[in-house]
Structure formats: structure tokens, C-alpha cells
Amino acid sequence: MAPRRGSGGDPEFARDRNGKRTAANGRRPAVSAIDSCPRPELRPYSHGARTAGAAVLPREVVRQTIRQKGPGDDMSGDILRAFEDRFDPARVPADAFYDDSDIILFAHIPKTAGMSVGKALQEAFDVVHSVGWENVHQSFRSKSRQALYARSNRKCRQVLIGHFGWGEIQVWRNQELPIKSATVIRDPLARFLSNYNYNCSPKHPDNESFNARFPTIEDYARDLQIDYQTHLLIGLFYDFDHALELLTKYYSFIGTTEHLGASLEHFRISHGLKGPLHEHHENAGTIPAPAAADVPPHVREMVEEKSRNDMRLHALVSGFYGGPSA
Structure with missing residues (x-):
């Protein structure tokens, strides 16, 4: 069987006789990346994670979701690592x-503290487009074109x-x-509610x-796009393992709204940005608890x-900054 091509156009994985994904050497790895996702203990992030009002989805729901496998989720732990x-x-x-002359593409997902992030980036980059x-x-x-032209000159x-997005x-x-x-x-539910309240x-x-189109929140939920955040970032993906591969290939930073301060600090340190990157609170955090x-x-x-995959991705990344609190 010919190797399947991923979104980047490179041969990545083939299928065995039963349709299961195989590594390039033809062997089926024994350990699934999804099996490896849940962690018995979440490591705290030393720069002071922002934990107030973190994930709205209950922790047990998130953990159950991240363990659920799709039909192709039988890859090795190499993807997760x-x-x-x-x-x-x-x-x-x-x-x-x-990189002293890089151009970073910062995809702002609606209702993820974009105004706060935008103000922080103004402090860190020479030019913000x-x-x-x-x-x-x-x-x-x-x-x-403007950014590439500027880079060609200085x-x-x-x-x-x-x-x-993608x-x-x-x-x-x-x-x-x-x-x-x-x-x-x-958190998918928090983002959904924040977007609904704003609109x-x-x-x-x-x-x-x-309001005429969506008289109730239930009407809006029916219209919600599947895995809105993940699809916005990488387009179509074959399964969760493939989503992780594409994110690893095309992204150098993923933060969370719930831990915005720690996320911005990691962005600054890992990318060598001038700083500090201040967390602006006016649009950060989750929706009010009563809502x-x-x-x-x-x-x-x-x-x-x-x-489902948005929840799995959010749970995985949140674990890097101390984990969601329910």
C-alpha cells in the first residue's frame, strides 16, 4: 500500500492489512500516544501559573476524553514525546x-484572551502586523508581503x-x-460560552x-463546528496522533488562556524575546461563574x-502549565 501523505505533502505512514497505521519501518508500535497522555501527577510550572477559574469542563470528563481512542490512534509514544x-x-x-530575524504567525482563536496577548506582543517584537x-x-x-520585505532589508x-488559521x-x-x-x-466550553455571550x-x-438566528444557547450549540480550535490551527487531520504531528511540525508555541501568565513567560523564554511579557487582565480568564x-x-x-479532540489537546497542554482545576 502506498504511504499516506500528510498535510505537509511528505510520506508519513502506511497501513497494514487490517487498516492500522504503521511506522516507516513497517512495524506497529506497541504503545499508543493516547495511552501515554494522562499523567498521574501534573507538574507545576515554576513561573507562577494563572489558575483562577481554569477549565470549565470537569476534570474527570477531560481525562476520560483524552483516553478515548479513535480508530487510528495506535501509534508509538514517539509522537507524544x-x-x-x-x-x-x-x-x-x-x-x-x-531567531534575530524571524516572522512568527500568531493565530488568534476567538475568545482566547487575544487582546491581552496582542498587547503583550507589542512589548516583545520590533514590528507587529x-x-x-x-x-x-x-x-x-x-x-x-510587508513582513517578508522588511526582513529582506534589515x-x-x-x-x-x-x-x-490554517x-x-x-x-x-x-x-x-x-x-x-x-x-x-x-477550554472548549469556556470559549464557546464566552463567544456566545459576546455575540x-x-x-x-x-x-x-x-440573536435572531440563535434565540437560545442550545441553537448556538447545534451550530458549533466540530473541534473548532484544532481545525482552525491545522486544518483537516486524520486522527489525534496526526493532529499532534502537524502541531509539532508547524508550531513552536501553544499556551492556554487559563494559564496565560505562565504561557507568555514560556513564550518569552523559549523564543528569546525581550521582556517581560506582561499579562493584561482586562480580557483574560474565563467567563463569570454564574453564566x-x-x-x-x-x-x-x-x-x-x-x-473531543479540542478537549484532549487542551488537557494535554494544560498539563504543561500545572493542569486544569475543576
Whole structure:
């Protein structure tokens, strides 16, 4: 059987006679990356993790979810170890991703403390290119050209930040440009509720049409995209192991909203940024507790059912910064 090609266009894995994924040498590894994900103890992060109001999803739900296997999740622990070596602050050396003339693509997932992150990045980079939200793809290409032109003339550290995703990042891949992406993820239920509350509020310019389209939170949950955060970051993926591979290949930093201070500090240290990166609190954290408590159980279940891999990814990365608190 011919090897399957991943999103990067490289031969990665084949299938055995039963359709199971095999390593390049044809042997099926015995240990699953998913089996290795849960940790008996979560290591605290020494820079002072921000733990107030962390994950909204109950810890037991998250742990059960991260253990659940998909049909192709039988890879070796090498995938998980590579992911940990790439993103775990306890494993990543200082200045591991330092480059005095790099361009970082910071994918801002909606309602993940983007304003706080944006202000922090202003303090750390020589040039910050804000990608417009009205025509994301066109703005991304324009800002990319500006950043690449600046890099061709002088050494400077630059970052593109905005509501772009894999649809834009793959433009760099297709042009064979070096990709160094970064992002902050959030507990799926907390992000869903925060986004719903914002769209319902007068702060949203089109809140009237939103309320007409989604008169209840249940209506909005029905419209929730499957694994919204993971798909935004890497596009389509074959299974959770494949998602980890693509994130490891194209990203150099993943933080969490719930541990924003520790995440920003790790970003600064691992990328050799001038700092410190201050945590701006006005838009950070989770939604107010009463709003979370008011969510009907069946709506929670709908969000969980559509966010299985997002939950697994968030639980895994949260463990790097001390873990979620329920």
C-alpha cells in the first residue's frame, strides 16, 4: 500500500492489512500516544501559573476524553514525546526558538484572551502586523508581503497576529517559506460560552441578527463546528496522533488562556524575546461563574460531543502549565 501523505505533502505512514497505521519501518508500535497522555501527577510550572477559574469542563470528563481512542490512534509514544519536547516548558531550553530575524504567525482563536496577548506582543517584537478581520485572507497576504520585505532589508523580529488559521498559514507552506506559528487555546466550553455571550451583547456590531438566528444557547450549540480550535490551527487531520504531528511540525508555541501568565513567560523564554511579557487582565480568564452554572447539562454534552479532540489537546497542554482545576 502506498504511504499516506500528510498535510505537509511528505510520506508519513502506511497501513497494514487490517487498516492500522504503521511506522516507516513497517512495524506497529506497541504503545499508543493516547495511552501515554494522562499523567498521574501534573507538574507545576515554576513561573507562577494563572489558575483562577481554569477549565470549565470537569476534570474527570477531560481525562476520560483524552483516553478515548479513535480508530487510528495506535501509534508509538514517539509522537507524544516529540509534542512534549516541542511545547512543554519543562523540556524546552531557553532560546530554543530564538531567531534575530524571524516572522512568527500568531493565530488568534476567538475568545482566547487575544487582546491581552496582542498587547503583550507589542512589548516583545520590533514590528507587529495586525491582520484585519473583515477580509482575513487578503489582509494576511498583504501583511505577509510587508513582513517578508522588511526582513529582506534589515534584521528585525516580527509577528503577524489576527483571526487567521490554517487556510492562511498554508500560503507560507505552499511558497516553501519557513513556518513558525504560535497560538493560545482555551477550554472548549469556556470559549464557546464566552463567544456566545459576546455575540449576544451590544458590543457585537451585528448582535441583533445573531440573536435572531440563535434565540437560545442550545441553537448556538447545534451550530458549533466540530473541534473548532484544532481545525482552525491545522486544518483537516486524520486522527489525534496526526493532529499532534502537524502541531509539532508547524508550531513552536501553544499556551492556554487559563494559564496565560505562565504561557507568555514560556513564550518569552523559549523564543528569546525581550521582556517581560506582561499579562493584561482586562480580557483574560474565563467567563463569570454564574453564566457557566446556568448552562443546561444537555448543552454541555453537545459542546463536549463536538469538541473531543479540542478537549484532549487542551488537557494535554494544560498539563504543561500545572493542569486544569475543576
